[in-house]
Amino acid sequence: MYAVRAGLKKFNIPYNFEIKSIIQLYAQWIREGKLKVNSDWNKDLKVKFTVQDPCQLVRKSFGDPVADELRFVVKAVVGEENFIDMTPNKSNNYCCGGGGGYLQSGYTEARHHYGQIKFNQIKNTGATYCIAPCHNCHSQIHDLNDHFDGGYYTVHLWTLICLSLGILGENERAYLGPDLAELGL
Amino acid sequence: MTEPALDLKNQKAEFRKKVEELLPNGNLNLCFTCGTCAGGCPATGLENMDPRKFVRMVALGLDDEVLSTPWVWMCSMCMRCNYACPMNVDIAGMVGLARQAWPRDQRPKGIVNSCDMALKHDTCSAMGASEEDFQFVVEDVLEEVRETQPGWEDLQAPVNKEGAYYYLNQNSREPVTEPDEMVPLWKILHLAGADWTYGTKGWGAENYCMFAQDLEAWEHIVRVKAKAVEDLGCKVWLNTE
Ligand code: SF4
Ligand code: SF4
Numbered sequence: 001m002y003a004v005r006a007g008l009k010k011f012n013i014p015y016n017f018e019i020k021s022i023i024q025l026y027a028q029w030i031r032e033g034k035l036k037v038n039s040d041w042n043k044d045l046k047v048k049f050t051v052q053d054p055c056q057l058v059r060k061s062f063g064d065p066v067a068d069e070l071r072f073v074v075k076a077v078v079g080e081e082n083f084i085d086m087t088p089n090k091s092n093n094y095c096c097g098g099g100g101g102y103l104q105s106g107y108t109e110a111r112h113h114y115g116q117i118k119f120n121q122i123k124n125t126g127a128t129y130c131i132a133p134c135h136n137c138h139s140q141i142h143d144l145n146d147h148f149d150g151g152y153y154t155v156h157l158w159t160l161i162c163l164s165l166g167i168l169g170e171n172e173r174a175y176l177g178p179d180l181a182e183l184g185l
Numbered sequence: 186m187t188e189p190a191l192d193l194k195n196q197k198a199e200f201r202k203k204v205e206e207l208l209p210n211g212n213l214n215l216c217f218t219c220g221t222c223a224g225g226c227p228a229t230g231l232e233n234m235d236p237r238k239f240v241r242m243v244a245l246g247l248d249d250e251v252l253s254t255p256w257v258w259m260c261s262m263c264m265r266c267n268y269a270c271p272m273n274v275d276i277a278g279m280v281g282l283a284r285q286a287w288p289r290d291q292r293p294k295g296i297v298n299s300c301d302m303a304l305k306h307d308t309c310s311a312m313g314a315s316e317e318d319f320q321f322v323v324e325d326v327l328e329e330v331r332e333t334q335p336g337w338e339d340l341q342a343p344v345n346k347e348g349a350y351y352y353l354n355q356n357s358r359e360p361v362t363e364p365d366e367m368v369p370l371w372k373i374l375h376l377a378g379a380d381w382t383y384g385t386k387g388w389g390a391e392n393y394c395m396f397a398q399d400l401e402a403w404e405h406i407v408r409v410k411a412k413a414v415e416d417l418g419c420k421v422w423l424n425t426e
Binding site: 001002003004006007008010011013015016017018019020021022023025026029034035054055056057059060091092093094095097098099100101102103104105106107110111113114115116117118133134135139156158159161162165167168169171172174 | 225227228230231232255258259260261262263264265268269293294295296298299330334352353356358363365366368369370372373376377378379390391392393394395396397403404406407408410411414415419420421422423424425426
Protein backbone atom coordinates (compact mmCIF):
# COMPACT_ATOMS: atom_id res chain seq x y z
CA MET A 1 0.00 0.00 0.00
CA TYR A 2 2.82 2.36 0.87
CA ALA A 3 4.36 1.71 -2.55
CA VAL A 4 1.17 2.85 -4.25
CA ARG A 5 0.59 5.86 -2.03
CA ALA A 6 4.19 6.99 -2.28
CA GLY A 7 4.33 6.18 -6.00
CA LEU A 8 1.20 8.17 -6.86
CA LYS A 9 2.73 11.14 -5.14
CA LYS A 10 6.28 10.75 -6.37
CA PHE A 11 5.30 10.29 -10.01
CA ASN A 12 2.44 12.81 -9.92
CA ILE A 13 -0.12 10.29 -11.07
CA PRO A 14 -3.66 11.64 -10.95
CA TYR A 15 -6.27 9.30 -9.46
CA ASN A 16 -9.83 9.53 -8.29
CA PHE A 17 -10.23 6.82 -5.70
CA GLU A 18 -9.60 6.58 -2.00
CA ILE A 19 -6.93 4.35 -0.53
CA LYS A 20 -7.89 2.34 2.51
CA SER A 21 -6.73 -0.51 4.66
CA ILE A 22 -9.28 -3.18 5.38
CA ILE A 23 -8.30 -2.81 9.05
CA GLN A 24 -10.05 0.56 9.04
CA LEU A 25 -13.14 -1.13 7.66
CA TYR A 26 -13.02 -4.01 10.14
CA ALA A 27 -13.26 -1.41 12.90
CA GLN A 28 -16.03 0.46 11.15
CA TRP A 29 -18.05 -2.68 10.50
CA ILE A 30 -17.69 -3.85 14.08
CA ARG A 31 -18.92 -0.47 15.31
CA GLU A 32 -21.82 -0.55 12.90
CA GLY A 33 -22.78 -4.00 14.13
CA LYS A 34 -22.20 -5.61 10.75
CA LEU A 35 -19.49 -7.87 12.11
CA LYS A 36 -20.84 -9.29 15.33
CA VAL A 37 -17.53 -10.37 16.77
CA ASN A 38 -17.12 -11.16 20.42
CA SER A 39 -14.48 -12.62 22.66
CA ASP A 40 -16.58 -15.13 24.60
CA TRP A 41 -14.65 -18.00 23.06
CA ASN A 42 -11.58 -16.76 24.92
CA LYS A 43 -13.21 -16.01 28.28
CA ASP A 44 -12.08 -19.25 29.86
CA LEU A 45 -9.25 -20.13 27.53
CA LYS A 46 -7.49 -16.80 28.19
CA VAL A 47 -5.14 -17.21 25.24
CA LYS A 48 -2.89 -14.17 25.10
CA PHE A 49 -2.29 -12.10 21.98
CA THR A 50 -0.02 -9.30 20.95
CA VAL A 51 -0.07 -7.36 17.69
CA GLN A 52 2.53 -6.05 15.28
CA ASP A 53 2.04 -2.51 13.96
CA PRO A 54 3.16 -2.75 10.34
CA CYS A 55 5.49 0.17 9.50
CA GLN A 56 3.97 0.64 6.08
CA LEU A 57 0.46 0.89 7.51
CA VAL A 58 1.11 2.84 10.70
CA ARG A 59 4.27 4.95 10.73
CA LYS A 60 4.51 5.31 6.96
CA SER A 61 0.81 5.76 6.15
CA PHE A 62 -1.98 6.52 8.57
CA GLY A 63 -0.18 6.97 11.89
CA ASP A 64 -1.51 6.26 15.38
CA PRO A 65 -5.22 6.47 14.46
CA VAL A 66 -5.00 3.28 12.41
CA ALA A 67 -2.96 1.62 15.18
CA ASP A 68 -5.84 2.45 17.53
CA GLU A 69 -8.35 0.95 15.09
CA LEU A 70 -6.20 -2.15 14.94
CA ARG A 71 -6.26 -2.47 18.72
CA PHE A 72 -9.99 -1.88 18.81
CA VAL A 73 -10.50 -4.80 16.43
CA VAL A 74 -8.05 -7.09 18.21
CA LYS A 75 -9.55 -6.41 21.64
CA ALA A 76 -13.07 -6.96 20.36
CA VAL A 77 -12.00 -10.31 18.99
CA VAL A 78 -9.73 -11.74 21.69
CA GLY A 79 -10.91 -9.83 24.75
CA GLU A 80 -9.33 -6.72 26.21
CA GLU A 81 -7.79 -8.66 29.09
CA ASN A 82 -6.12 -11.06 26.69
CA PHE A 83 -4.32 -8.42 24.67
CA ILE A 84 -0.79 -7.43 25.62
CA ASP A 85 0.89 -4.59 23.78
CA MET A 86 4.54 -4.55 22.79
CA THR A 87 6.75 -1.68 23.87
CA PRO A 88 7.37 0.59 22.09
CA ASN A 89 4.39 0.47 19.77
CA LYS A 90 2.21 2.27 17.22
CA SER A 91 4.16 4.88 15.24
CA ASN A 92 7.18 4.25 17.38
CA ASN A 93 7.17 0.51 16.86
CA TYR A 94 10.24 -1.36 15.69
CA CYS A 95 10.21 -2.75 12.20
CA CYS A 96 10.17 -6.55 12.20
CA GLY A 97 12.82 -6.70 9.50
CA GLY A 98 10.57 -8.12 6.81
CA GLY A 99 10.15 -4.83 4.98
CA GLY A 100 12.13 -3.11 2.28
CA GLY A 101 12.58 -6.33 0.34
CA TYR A 102 14.61 -7.89 3.16
CA LEU A 103 12.90 -11.28 2.81
CA GLN A 104 14.03 -11.52 -0.81
CA SER A 105 17.39 -9.82 -0.40
CA GLY A 106 19.42 -12.91 0.41
CA TYR A 107 20.87 -11.22 3.53
CA THR A 108 19.30 -13.81 5.78
CA GLU A 109 21.79 -13.61 8.63
CA ALA A 110 21.46 -9.83 8.78
CA ARG A 111 17.70 -10.16 8.66
CA HIS A 112 17.69 -12.45 11.67
CA HIS A 113 20.05 -10.15 13.52
CA TYR A 114 17.79 -7.22 12.69
CA GLY A 115 14.73 -9.17 13.82
CA GLN A 116 16.17 -9.98 17.22
CA ILE A 117 14.67 -6.78 18.63
CA LYS A 118 11.22 -7.70 17.36
CA PHE A 119 11.63 -11.24 18.64
CA ASN A 120 12.51 -10.00 22.11
CA GLN A 121 9.62 -7.55 22.07
CA ILE A 122 7.20 -10.36 21.29
CA LYS A 123 8.69 -12.72 23.88
CA ASN A 124 8.54 -9.99 26.51
CA THR A 125 4.77 -9.76 26.13
CA GLY A 126 4.45 -13.42 27.07
CA ALA A 127 1.75 -13.81 24.42
CA THR A 128 1.18 -17.15 22.70
CA TYR A 129 0.10 -15.47 19.49
CA CYS A 130 1.41 -12.56 17.50
CA ILE A 131 -1.11 -11.07 15.13
CA ALA A 132 0.73 -9.84 12.04
CA PRO A 133 -1.64 -7.90 9.80
CA CYS A 134 0.87 -7.45 6.95
CA HIS A 135 2.30 -10.16 4.72
CA ASN A 136 5.93 -9.22 5.11
CA CYS A 137 5.55 -8.95 8.89
CA HIS A 138 3.77 -12.28 8.94
CA SER A 139 6.55 -14.04 7.03
CA GLN A 140 9.33 -12.44 9.04
CA ILE A 141 7.76 -12.93 12.48
CA HIS A 142 6.92 -16.51 11.60
CA ASP A 143 10.50 -17.07 10.48
CA LEU A 144 11.93 -15.39 13.59
CA ASN A 145 9.98 -17.87 15.70
CA ASP A 146 11.46 -20.78 13.76
CA HIS A 147 14.96 -19.34 13.85
CA PHE A 148 15.08 -18.37 17.52
CA ASP A 149 12.77 -21.14 18.68
CA GLY A 150 10.23 -18.72 20.07
CA GLY A 151 7.31 -20.99 20.85
CA TYR A 152 4.70 -18.49 19.69
CA TYR A 153 2.31 -18.60 16.73
CA THR A 154 1.96 -15.99 14.02
CA VAL A 155 -1.55 -15.34 12.72
CA HIS A 156 -3.42 -13.17 10.27
CA LEU A 157 -6.11 -10.88 11.64
CA TRP A 158 -8.77 -12.30 9.32
CA THR A 159 -8.27 -15.74 10.88
CA LEU A 160 -9.14 -14.44 14.33
CA ILE A 161 -12.09 -12.38 13.18
CA CYS A 162 -13.61 -15.46 11.57
CA LEU A 163 -12.71 -17.59 14.58
CA SER A 164 -14.55 -15.22 16.88
CA LEU A 165 -17.54 -15.19 14.51
CA GLY A 166 -17.59 -18.98 14.56
CA ILE A 167 -17.18 -19.15 10.77
CA LEU A 168 -13.58 -20.24 10.33
CA GLY A 169 -13.46 -23.27 8.03
CA GLU A 170 -11.38 -26.36 8.48
CA ASN A 171 -8.87 -25.45 5.77
CA GLU A 172 -8.46 -21.90 7.01
CA ARG A 173 -6.50 -22.70 10.15
CA ALA A 174 -2.97 -23.22 8.90
CA TYR A 175 -1.48 -20.74 11.37
CA LEU A 176 -3.38 -21.61 14.52
CA GLY A 177 -1.63 -23.58 17.23
CA PRO A 178 -3.04 -26.88 18.55
CA ASP A 179 -4.90 -25.00 21.31
CA LEU A 180 -7.18 -23.29 18.79
CA ALA A 181 -6.96 -25.61 15.80
CA GLU A 182 -10.30 -27.28 16.48
CA LEU A 183 -12.12 -24.47 18.22
CA GLY A 184 -15.63 -23.96 16.92
CA LEU A 185 -15.46 -26.67 14.26
CA MET B 186 48.60 12.03 15.20
CA THR B 187 49.20 8.45 14.18
CA GLU B 188 46.43 8.17 11.67
CA PRO B 189 46.00 10.74 8.92
CA ALA B 190 42.80 12.69 9.25
CA LEU B 191 40.21 12.27 6.58
CA ASP B 192 41.17 14.22 3.49
CA LEU B 193 37.88 15.92 2.83
CA LYS B 194 39.09 18.00 -0.08
CA ASN B 195 39.67 14.94 -2.19
CA GLN B 196 36.29 13.37 -1.56
CA LYS B 197 33.94 13.39 -4.50
CA ALA B 198 30.82 14.41 -2.61
CA GLU B 199 28.78 13.82 -5.74
CA PHE B 200 26.29 11.75 -3.83
CA ARG B 201 25.88 14.57 -1.38
CA LYS B 202 25.04 16.89 -4.26
CA LYS B 203 22.51 14.39 -5.50
CA VAL B 204 20.92 14.17 -2.06
CA GLU B 205 20.64 17.94 -1.88
CA GLU B 206 19.14 18.06 -5.34
CA LEU B 207 16.69 15.19 -5.02
CA LEU B 208 15.80 15.48 -1.35
CA PRO B 209 15.49 19.24 -0.96
CA ASN B 210 13.77 18.62 2.35
CA GLY B 211 16.31 16.02 3.35
CA ASN B 212 17.85 18.41 5.87
CA LEU B 213 21.28 16.89 5.51
CA ASN B 214 22.97 19.98 6.94
CA LEU B 215 20.80 20.03 10.01
CA CYS B 216 22.10 16.78 11.46
CA PHE B 217 23.82 17.53 14.76
CA THR B 218 24.97 13.94 15.27
CA CYS B 219 22.79 13.32 18.30
CA GLY B 220 22.51 9.64 17.45
CA THR B 221 18.80 9.31 18.18
CA CYS B 222 18.38 7.62 14.82
CA ALA B 223 21.11 5.06 15.46
CA GLY B 224 19.92 4.32 18.99
CA GLY B 225 16.54 3.15 17.77
CA CYS B 226 17.52 1.40 14.56
CA PRO B 227 17.52 -2.41 14.42
CA ALA B 228 20.08 -2.26 11.59
CA THR B 229 22.60 -0.47 13.79
CA GLY B 230 25.82 -2.45 13.90
CA LEU B 231 25.25 -4.44 10.76
CA GLU B 232 28.18 -3.97 8.35
CA ASN B 233 29.68 -1.73 11.01
CA MET B 234 27.17 0.93 10.02
CA ASP B 235 24.25 2.83 11.52
CA PRO B 236 22.02 5.66 10.30
CA ARG B 237 23.93 8.42 12.07
CA LYS B 238 27.19 7.21 10.58
CA PHE B 239 25.59 6.85 7.18
CA VAL B 240 24.34 10.44 7.28
CA ARG B 241 27.78 11.66 8.37
CA MET B 242 29.42 9.78 5.52
CA VAL B 243 27.01 11.30 3.03
CA ALA B 244 27.63 14.76 4.46
CA LEU B 245 31.37 14.31 4.36
CA GLY B 246 31.23 13.18 0.76
CA LEU B 247 32.57 9.68 1.31
CA ASP B 248 30.93 8.46 -1.89
CA ASP B 249 32.89 5.25 -2.30
CA GLU B 250 31.86 3.95 1.10
CA VAL B 251 28.29 5.23 0.90
CA LEU B 252 27.70 3.73 -2.50
CA SER B 253 29.32 0.39 -1.88
CA THR B 254 28.08 -0.66 1.54
CA PRO B 255 25.52 -3.49 1.35
CA TRP B 256 24.06 -1.99 4.52
CA VAL B 257 21.60 -0.03 2.39
CA TRP B 258 19.92 -3.38 1.69
CA MET B 259 19.96 -4.33 5.39
CA CYS B 260 18.08 -1.20 6.36
CA SER B 261 14.39 -1.98 5.88
CA MET B 262 13.55 1.64 5.04
CA CYS B 263 11.13 1.50 7.96
CA MET B 264 11.54 5.24 8.64
CA ARG B 265 11.74 4.86 12.37
CA CYS B 266 14.85 7.03 12.22
CA ASN B 267 13.10 9.72 10.21
CA TYR B 268 10.26 9.64 12.71
CA ALA B 269 12.58 10.00 15.71
CA CYS B 270 15.05 12.50 14.29
CA PRO B 271 14.69 15.92 15.95
CA MET B 272 15.86 17.64 12.76
CA ASN B 273 13.67 15.74 10.33
CA VAL B 274 16.59 14.37 8.38
CA ASP B 275 15.31 12.10 5.61
CA ILE B 276 17.63 9.21 6.33
CA ALA B 277 15.53 6.53 4.65
CA GLY B 278 15.35 8.74 1.57
CA MET B 279 19.13 8.77 1.39
CA VAL B 280 19.22 5.01 1.72
CA GLY B 281 16.80 4.84 -1.20
CA LEU B 282 19.04 7.05 -3.32
CA ALA B 283 22.06 4.95 -2.44
CA ARG B 284 20.15 1.82 -3.53
CA GLN B 285 19.40 3.54 -6.83
CA ALA B 286 23.07 4.15 -7.39
CA TRP B 287 23.79 0.41 -7.44
CA PRO B 288 23.96 -1.01 -10.97
CA ARG B 289 20.74 -2.98 -11.43
CA ASP B 290 22.54 -6.27 -12.00
CA GLN B 291 24.38 -5.90 -8.71
CA ARG B 292 21.34 -5.24 -6.54
CA PRO B 293 20.08 -8.24 -4.55
CA LYS B 294 18.87 -10.76 -7.10
CA GLY B 295 15.79 -11.83 -5.16
CA ILE B 296 14.43 -8.29 -5.02
CA VAL B 297 15.22 -7.53 -8.66
CA ASN B 298 13.72 -10.84 -9.80
CA SER B 299 10.52 -10.18 -7.88
CA CYS B 300 10.33 -6.80 -9.57
CA ASP B 301 10.91 -8.38 -12.99
CA MET B 302 8.23 -10.96 -12.35
CA ALA B 303 5.75 -8.21 -11.54
CA LEU B 304 6.50 -6.61 -14.92
CA LYS B 305 5.59 -9.79 -16.81
CA HIS B 306 1.82 -9.41 -16.51
CA ASP B 307 -0.56 -6.56 -15.81
CA THR B 308 -1.47 -8.43 -12.65
CA CYS B 309 1.65 -6.91 -11.01
CA SER B 310 2.13 -10.22 -9.22
CA ALA B 311 5.70 -10.54 -7.96
CA MET B 312 5.21 -14.29 -8.15
CA GLY B 313 4.43 -14.05 -11.85
CA ALA B 314 0.80 -15.18 -11.64
CA SER B 315 -1.17 -14.27 -14.77
CA GLU B 316 -4.69 -12.85 -15.14
CA GLU B 317 -6.01 -16.33 -15.99
CA ASP B 318 -4.16 -18.02 -13.09
CA PHE B 319 -5.70 -15.62 -10.63
CA GLN B 320 -9.24 -15.85 -11.92
CA PHE B 321 -9.01 -19.63 -12.04
CA VAL B 322 -7.81 -19.94 -8.44
CA VAL B 323 -10.43 -17.55 -7.09
CA GLU B 324 -13.27 -19.31 -8.88
CA ASP B 325 -11.95 -22.73 -7.97
CA VAL B 326 -11.66 -21.96 -4.26
CA LEU B 327 -15.03 -20.24 -4.23
CA GLU B 328 -16.72 -23.24 -5.80
CA GLU B 329 -15.20 -25.56 -3.25
CA VAL B 330 -16.34 -23.44 -0.33
CA ARG B 331 -19.87 -23.24 -1.73
CA GLU B 332 -20.00 -27.00 -2.12
CA THR B 333 -18.36 -28.06 1.11
CA GLN B 334 -19.17 -25.40 3.71
CA PRO B 335 -22.82 -25.43 4.75
CA GLY B 336 -24.30 -21.95 4.99
CA TRP B 337 -21.86 -20.48 2.46
CA GLU B 338 -23.64 -21.49 -0.74
CA ASP B 339 -24.05 -17.79 -1.57
CA LEU B 340 -20.52 -16.66 -0.87
CA GLN B 341 -19.23 -14.27 -3.54
CA ALA B 342 -15.78 -13.48 -4.85
CA PRO B 343 -16.47 -11.17 -7.77
CA VAL B 344 -13.81 -10.62 -10.42
CA ASN B 345 -13.88 -7.55 -12.69
CA LYS B 346 -17.27 -6.42 -11.43
CA GLU B 347 -17.73 -2.96 -12.88
CA GLY B 348 -18.85 -0.22 -10.57
CA ALA B 349 -18.14 -2.12 -7.37
CA TYR B 350 -17.40 0.24 -4.51
CA TYR B 351 -14.27 -1.50 -3.25
CA TYR B 352 -11.46 -2.80 -5.41
CA LEU B 353 -9.71 -5.38 -3.26
CA ASN B 354 -6.11 -6.26 -3.96
CA GLN B 355 -4.41 -9.42 -2.82
CA ASN B 356 -0.87 -10.35 -1.96
CA SER B 357 0.32 -13.03 -4.41
CA ARG B 358 1.14 -15.33 -1.55
CA GLU B 359 -2.51 -16.30 -1.14
CA PRO B 360 -3.59 -17.18 -4.67
CA VAL B 361 -0.23 -18.76 -5.45
CA THR B 362 0.70 -20.67 -2.30
CA GLU B 363 -2.20 -20.74 0.19
CA PRO B 364 -5.47 -19.96 -1.57
CA ASP B 365 -7.61 -21.07 1.38
CA GLU B 366 -6.38 -18.01 3.26
CA MET B 367 -8.52 -15.84 0.97
CA VAL B 368 -11.72 -17.41 2.23
CA PRO B 369 -11.87 -15.73 5.67
CA LEU B 370 -11.60 -12.36 3.91
CA TRP B 371 -14.45 -13.19 1.57
CA LYS B 372 -16.60 -14.30 4.49
CA ILE B 373 -15.97 -11.06 6.35
CA LEU B 374 -16.79 -8.97 3.27
CA HIS B 375 -19.93 -11.03 2.80
CA LEU B 376 -21.17 -10.49 6.36
CA ALA B 377 -20.41 -6.79 6.15
CA GLY B 378 -22.44 -6.59 2.96
CA ALA B 379 -19.57 -4.92 1.14
CA ASP B 380 -19.86 -4.22 -2.57
CA TRP B 381 -16.44 -5.32 -3.72
CA THR B 382 -14.49 -6.87 -6.54
CA TYR B 383 -11.12 -8.20 -7.50
CA GLY B 384 -9.63 -7.15 -10.81
CA THR B 385 -7.66 -9.52 -13.03
CA LYS B 386 -5.41 -6.56 -13.69
CA GLY B 387 -3.43 -4.89 -10.96
CA TRP B 388 -4.48 -7.20 -8.12
CA GLY B 389 -0.94 -8.00 -6.90
CA ALA B 390 -0.55 -6.04 -3.67
CA GLU B 391 3.20 -6.32 -3.34
CA ASN B 392 5.70 -4.00 -5.02
CA TYR B 393 9.32 -5.07 -5.10
CA CYS B 394 10.18 -2.51 -7.76
CA MET B 395 10.05 0.16 -5.07
CA PHE B 396 12.35 -1.88 -2.85
CA ALA B 397 14.67 -2.46 -5.82
CA GLN B 398 14.50 1.31 -6.35
CA ASP B 399 13.87 0.76 -10.04
CA LEU B 400 11.94 3.98 -10.50
CA GLU B 401 10.71 3.34 -14.00
CA ALA B 402 9.35 -0.07 -13.05
CA TRP B 403 7.87 1.26 -9.82
CA GLU B 404 6.03 3.98 -11.72
CA HIS B 405 4.81 1.46 -14.28
CA ILE B 406 3.39 -0.79 -11.56
CA VAL B 407 1.62 2.07 -9.80
CA ARG B 408 0.11 3.26 -13.09
CA VAL B 409 -1.16 -0.21 -13.97
CA LYS B 410 -2.73 -0.60 -10.53
CA ALA B 411 -4.36 2.84 -10.54
CA LYS B 412 -5.73 2.26 -14.03
CA ALA B 413 -7.15 -1.11 -12.99
CA VAL B 414 -9.13 0.51 -10.17
CA GLU B 415 -10.35 3.34 -12.37
CA ASP B 416 -11.24 1.16 -15.35
CA LEU B 417 -13.62 -0.77 -13.12
CA GLY B 418 -14.99 2.50 -11.75
CA CYS B 419 -14.26 1.59 -8.14
CA LYS B 420 -14.26 4.22 -5.42
CA VAL B 421 -11.87 2.69 -2.92
CA TRP B 422 -8.62 0.86 -3.49
CA LEU B 423 -8.74 -1.55 -0.60
CA ASN B 424 -5.67 -3.16 0.83
CA THR B 425 -5.85 -6.41 2.75
CA GLU B 426 -3.27 -5.16 5.19
S1 SF4 C 1 18.62 11.67 14.69
FE1 SF4 C 1 18.78 13.21 13.05
S2 SF4 C 1 20.05 14.82 13.93
FE2 SF4 C 1 20.33 13.02 15.24
S3 SF4 C 1 22.12 11.99 14.35
FE3 SF4 C 1 20.35 11.07 13.38
S4 SF4 C 1 20.09 12.26 11.50
FE4 SF4 C 1 21.41 13.45 12.83
S1 SF4 D 1 14.90 3.24 7.94
FE1 SF4 D 1 16.77 2.04 8.00
S2 SF4 D 1 18.20 3.32 9.10
FE2 SF4 D 1 16.16 4.10 9.57
S3 SF4 D 1 15.53 3.05 11.45
FE3 SF4 D 1 14.74 1.86 9.72
S4 SF4 D 1 16.31 0.33 9.35
FE4 SF4 D 1 17.27 1.94 10.59
